[in-house]
């Protein structure tokens with residue numbers, strides 16, 4: 001569960017955005033609002049990655065624990081952006097393996113079986129050994145999703161992750177993404193300008209101004 005309790009984000013010490021919300025496991029909170037309102041900055045705050053000139057007050061809690069009380073590498077927040085941001089010089093399998101927690105599998109064989117299972121869930125069976133730069137945009141988007149899930153996040157933040165995909169692919173990858181997040185009971189915050197994204201997410205929508 002993700003709780004945002006009286007969260008206020010400041011830019012140069014001036015309040016820019018205020019928000020309280022609760023996102024249950026498997027639910028998606030959609031945040032909409034005009035360009036520049038501070039949506040991406042809010043995601044940075046939830047990830048505990050806020051940098052000057054921004055600051056935050058209030059409480060951000062993941063499973064009832066304030067993020068400030070957890071060191072950065074243990075926060076387990078997965079973020080997806082509009083670019084897949086994969087490591088171009090690695091294979092698909094290496095990209096996913098890199099995201100997996102060190103202790104997630106007993107040996108390499110089990111790790112690769114898990115990777116293939118994840119890839120199969122988005123109809124990408126058998127591409128673990130392909131170089132990332134030989135994949136189409138839609139395939140890269142799916143690998144990016146799988147890589148995020150492989151990191152076993154407690155919370156996922158989606159910053160316009162579908163906006164560069166063409167219309168047909170967009171709705172398919174969107175439904176894959178939401179069904180995978182729901183199946184894993186992951187609370188998710190989606191930032192988007194697209195009403196169809198918000199509808200597909202199926203959860204509460206907050207409009208910030």
Ligand SMILES: Nc1ncnc2c1ncn2[C@@H]1O[C@H](COP(=O)(O)OP(=O)(O)OP(=O)(O)O)[C@@H](O)[C@H]1O
Pocket residue numbers: 011033034035036037038039040041042052053
């Ligand atoms: N490093 C920075 N220093 C100062 N101001 C910044 C910095 N980064 C972003 N901003 C400003 O802070 C405000 C919030 O930016 P943010 O990217 O969070 O908005 P957004 O709602 O996500 O916008 P968009 O919908 O266009 O992505 C904007 O006015 C932006 O110009």
